[in-house]
Amino acid sequence: MSHPSLGVEEELLLVSASGEPLPRSQAVAAEIEDVDVELELTRAQVEINSPVCRTAAELHQHLTEARAKLAAAAADEGARLLAIAAPPNGQAAQLVTKKPRYQEMAARYGQLAREQGVCGCHVHIDVPDKEAAIRVSNHLRPWLPALLALTANSAVSLGADTGFASWRWIQWSRWPCAGQPPYFESAEHYDELVAGHLAAGSIMDEQMVYWDVRPSTHLPTVEVRVSDVPLTVDETVLLATLVRALVMVALDAGDRGPEVEPERLRAAYWLAARDGLTSTNLDVLNGRVLPIADVLQRLIEHARPALEAVGDLPRAAEGVRRILAEGNGAVKQRRAFREGDSVVALTEIRP
DSSP states (O other): OOOOOEEEEEEEEEEOTTSOBOOOHHHHHHTOSSSEEEEOSBTTEEEEEOOOBSSHHHHHHHHHHHHHHHHHHHHHTTOEEEOOSSOSSSOSOOOBOSSHHHHHHHHHHTHHHHTOOOOEEEEEEEOSSHHHHHHHHHHHGGGHHHHHHHHOOBSEETTEEOSOSBHHHHHHTTSTTEESOOOOSSHHHHHHHHHHHHHHTSSSSGGGOEESEEEOSSSSEEEEEEEEOOSSHHHHHHHHHHHHHHHHHHHHHOSOOOOOOHHHHHHHHHHHHHHTTSSEEEETTTTEEEEHHHHHHHHHHHHHHHHHHHTOHHHHHHHHHHHHHHOOHHHHHHHHHHTTOOHHHHHBOOO
C-alpha cells in the first residue's frame, strides 16, 4: 500500500475587535513573505496553503507556523484572525474581493456570492491520475457526512445560534454544483456532467465544481472539500490523516466503489450539518441509525489498514476519542454562546 503525499488549504476569517468581518485580506496577505497565502471570494477571508507533506507531524508543524504568522500579520493591520467557518457577528453580505474572477461571480450570482464569507478546509491527496480520483470519489462518498460531523465549526453566526453545527455547509450547498458528489461511472462521466453545467451556464468554469470531493483542477490530487475549517491545528491534521487513509483504502480496492442511495446520503449529510457530534447519524452503507461515535468508529475500522501502514492509527484513534470527549468547534461555540462567553475569543488564533 503506497503512502501518498498530502496537503491542506485552510480558509480563515479576519474580523474587527467586535467580531464583524473586516475587509483587510489584501493588506494582510501583503505582510506575509514565507507563507503561501491566497485571497478568497470576500475581502475578509484569507487562505493558507501548506506545502506538500509526507507525514502528519510535518503537516502539523507547517500549519501551526502558518497560522501564527498570519495572525501576527492580521494584528499589524488591526484585525483578529479566527479559525471559524462562518462570521460570528455582523451582516450576511460582505465586500467581494477585487479580482476579475470574483467580480464576475458577484455579477452572475448576486447575493449568493456576497453572502459566501464562509471558511472551509480542503485536503489534497496525491493520486495517480484523474480516473483514480474518480474511483476515490465514489469510495469516499459514504464517509463524507462523518467527516463533516467531526469537523463542524459554524454553529454560531451573525450573533445567533443557527441551530446547525455546520451552518457553513448549509450555505455552501446553495451553489449550483456543490455538496454531495454524484456517483461517477468513469472520468468521462464526470467530464460529461461538468460539461452539462458549463453548457447550461450554471457555472462559469470547472473551478466552480464545488462537490465535496473532486479531482483537483490544478494539481495531481483528489481534493476533499466537505469540512468546515477546524478550530485547531490538531483537528485539521486529524482530518487530513483520516482522508489520506480513506484514499489509500480506495486506491487499494481498485474498483469503482459502492453505489450508495443518494437520498440516504442526503439524509446523512443533513443530520451531520445539523447535529454534528451531538446525536445520531446514518450508516449510509446499510441505512442503520447509529450514535455518531459508532459511525466514526466504523470509519476508523474501514481506514485501519492504511492508518496502520502509515503509522497513524494511534494518532487518529486518540484524536477522534478526544474530540468526542471534549467537543469540536461547534460544541465549544455553543457552550461559549450559551454561557455568555466570547465566540470570537474562543476561535481567535494568536501570533
